[in-house]
Amino acid sequence: GENVEQHPSTLSVQEGDSAVIKCTYSDSASNYFPWYKQELGKRPQLIIDIRSNVGEKKDQRIAVTLNKTAKHFSLHITETQPEDSAVYFCAASLQGAQKLVFGQGTRLTINP
Amino acid sequence: SQTIHQWPATLVQPVGSPLSLECTVEGTSNPNLYWYRQAAGRGLQLLFYSVGIGQISSEVPQNLSASRPQDRQFILSSKKLLLSDSGFYLCAWSVLGDTQYFGPGTRLTVL
16 A cells, blocks of 8 residues: 655754755655645644645745656755744555555754 | 534543544545554554445454444444553544545543
């Protein structure tokens, strides 16, 4: 079945710098790749997603890129702010599988 | 718009006691429904999912069971809780297995 690997497990950056989180997936049939942000004690919330027919998608300070050939996708956060501190999860959806496979999560800390 | 509810929000139960967590979704029909468990500081472990009434797929053999008695109701149960059942239980819904939207969660502590 599908397997998603996420790196790094922890990331610390200075406020205002950029942060990048990377995920690789195993099944080339996967065609949907969402990213979730989970603040401490809260539910995961969708922040951006990308489908396999698109290479890049942006929403203000966040962007996601997808490389289907290499089977990896990345989350980019620019001009980081303290409120970006959270755990971020990537996921991949295998076409027709009716479920998401999640990465292990990245704890992002923004240092003021 | 769609809304997902979970209750209770927090629960403290003794080892060996039964469990029933409920999840309901409003504003959509025939959603896929999911139960996840998240141990402290850990990732999301998919426990069960359902694509329709009475249809349950189990991802991990364990001390828990799930039921879907109505289209927008998903229940997680246990007959006898273990210490290892402690965690943050999240219900989620999606349409056709696509984007999942999570409920507020139930924090379960087994003592």
